[in-house]
């Protein structure tokens with residue numbers, strides 16, 4: 001969306017899906033059951049974004065900091081993602097959802113990487129409907145650092161000049177496929193961005209909800225979209 005233009009609906013939504021662990025604990029379940037419920041909610045929210053004609057949904061599934069979690073939890077999340085790709089790919093294809101993963105997800109191993117590349121290939125032709133982007137082993141600061149390194153190499157090799165560096169061209173080097181997030185939602189009660197899309201959320205409206213991610217519903221998403229549509233977005237201008 002061009003800056004300064006009022007949009008009724010957010011075109012690009014990002015979500016920090018927090019609270020799976022606390023949800024599991026409050027139900028006396030294993031942590032992995034919380035993440036499993038989290039994946040079911042992802043499916044429902046993707047469905048809602050398709051019916052609401054949202055252009056993109058970008059989800060924070062695993063941060064660079066999450067690698068410090070117990071090995072069993074990490075392998076549980078990895079297996080859930082593999083399972084989700086396997087189970088949900090036919091539906092994503094049917095709904096013409098373009099699936100992309102970004103971040104340093106190779107750290108999860110070649111098995112998951114192959115499945116990700118295959119799923120991306122099978123949905124790559126869908127550009128008009130929802131773009132579903134999943135951040136896996138992603139950190140916003142590291143994304144910016146890597147972009148700086150790539151820009152430096154491009155200048156040294158002569159494929160880019162210093163004068164080519166601007167707010168748009170920097171985005172071409174980001175791991176994230178989206179340039180601009182209109183609405184960022186974080187569940188789970190904390191009021192922070194936790195190193196998610198630092199550059200892309202510059203003008204995002206941010207909604208923090210106390211609800212834990214496994215309890216988030218389509219109605220909650222509709223409420224967030226409604227809330228967004230009531231906000232006047234000035235982008236620093238005097239309107």
Ligand code: FPP
Pocket residue numbers: 017018019020021022023035038039042059060061062063066077080081084085134188
């Ligand atoms: C935060 O809850 C959630 C995560 C770190 C993992 C979220 C991952 C998924 C829902 C799987 C995503 C899969 C696909 C296919 C998109 P937490 O464990 O930090 O909760 P807590 O703060 O209550 O401990």
